[in-house]
Amino acid sequence: MIDPWSSAVVDYEKLIEQFGIKPFSDMIDDIDDPHMLMKRGIIFGQRDYGRIVKAIREGSDFAVVSGMMPSGKMHIGHKMIVDQLVWYQAKGADIYIPIADMESYSAREVDFEDSRKLAVEEYITNYIALGLDFNKKNVHTYLQSENKLVGDLAYVLGRRVNLNEMKAIYGFGGSTNISHLYVPLMQVADILHPQLEECGGPKPTVVPVGPDQDPHIRLTRDIAERFKSKFNFIAPSSTYHRFITGLTGDKMSSSKPKTAIFLSDSPEVAEKKIKSAKTGGRESLAEQKEMGGVPEDCSVYEMLLYHLVKSDDELKEIYHDCKNGAVMCGECKARASSMMRAFFEDISKSRKDAMDVAEKVLMDK
Ligand code: SF4
Incomplete structure (x- = not known):
């Protein structure tokens, strides 16, 4: 059930x-x-x-x-x-x-x-x-x-x-x-x-x-x-x-703020949340270089997959670089968090304009 x-x-x-x-x-x-x-x-x-x-x-x-x-x-x-x-x-x-x-x-x-x-x-x-x-x-x-x-x-x-x-x-x-x-x-x-x-x-x-x-x-x-x-x-x-997996590795949920990035978060907060999200990285850099990371178990990769990277080729490259140990989580997170910041800068602006229109949506019914 x-x-x-x-x-x-x-x-x-x-x-x-x-x-x-x-x-x-x-x-x-x-x-x-x-x-x-x-x-x-x-x-x-x-x-x-x-x-x-x-x-x-x-x-x-x-x-x-x-x-x-x-x-x-x-x-x-x-x-x-x-x-x-x-x-x-x-x-x-x-x-x-x-x-x-x-x-x-x-x-x-x-x-x-x-x-x-x-x-x-x-x-x-x-x-x-x-x-x-x-x-x-x-x-x-x-x-x-x-x-x-x-x-x-x-x-x-x-x-x-x-x-x-x-x-x-x-x-x-x-x-x-x-x-x-x-x-x-x-x-x-x-x-x-x-x-x-x-x-x-x-x-x-x-x-x-x-x-x-x-x-x-x-x-x-x-x-x-x-x-x-x-x-x-x-x-x-x-x-x-x-x-989508939450930032802590559990299910993302509005009732558990630590798991979620809210659409009303500021760009700074969204960026910070990505920086502290759970990744599929290994215990040490040496291990990660040797064995590669686990993007299938990485909430940062999911953000790229679900939302941030529109190009399939670019996404494939990120996946392979992770798997092959060619990129470390610090660098990867920095890239993802700046993409997230840019997305939230856009959406914060759009939300301001959207509020006036939203007020009228139910009034017109
Ligand atoms: Fe995730 Fe990137 Fe680390 Fe791979 S390198 S586990 S995709 S943060």
Whole structure:
């Protein structure tokens, strides 16, 4: 069982085996101009992604749904989702961004007003700063608690889901609060509502997620099937990305500040955090020269791989230099930290401009 509200690290191979997720590499050759995260295997799994590839190829309608749960600060690991949305926007997708204030309230006890504030000042601001254009007509952002179409759909869909099923999927027990019990249905409705007639009718829809969110995807696909005759839903597709390792070697988490670089950190702080991050270096310089480093076990290398180095050739060179002991961690960290500083100088400026736009995103709804 995977719990979407815990921070347990997931075994990716097991997930592929046990839950029938297909390797993303099966698809990669069919995608024109795949995203860097796809090419590098960071997006590692998919369900029914062929439908999305076809829609992109043919220029036909498709939707992307990616919710945000405003419960803490955004860290650099969250950037992966925004990078994907920017890519999908360029490919012509209708983008739906539910703000999961109901989930935030029931699972984290965040008040609705605080959720809204956090969504605007932290999440939407960062999404804009990272390149998502909210002024385009095809971006639909809403608070779960205010979207009647989604709320009504959740209620209708709930008729064919029972308590035992929710317990089996999510491990809900006697102490689970009733609001929390209802939250997965809201998420199912978030994912399926772009296919309602009010939103243009049935269309391929993709949900890019971390593997911890797979229970929602499986439930949604099952429910889509149960309501096929009523709504003609197409079961949603999904992609799965690896989590970025935290600076300490554990999972990066907003609730553990030592593991994370926050998008609101200053360039100086971000640079400093890279300098003190855990690497895959050896005990001594002599050993590292002889045996090489272990980039697969290095949080600095992950930053380069996921975010900082756009050129595949440059990345390969860094990898080989590390493996061959041609570069030492001090030099490598210095390079990565100055790249991180430059990235944060840009994003700090963009965030200032983004704040004004972010204020208006929910007002216009
Ligand atoms: Fe990581 Fe660079 Fe050290 Fe290799 S040389 S282990 S990539 S910091």
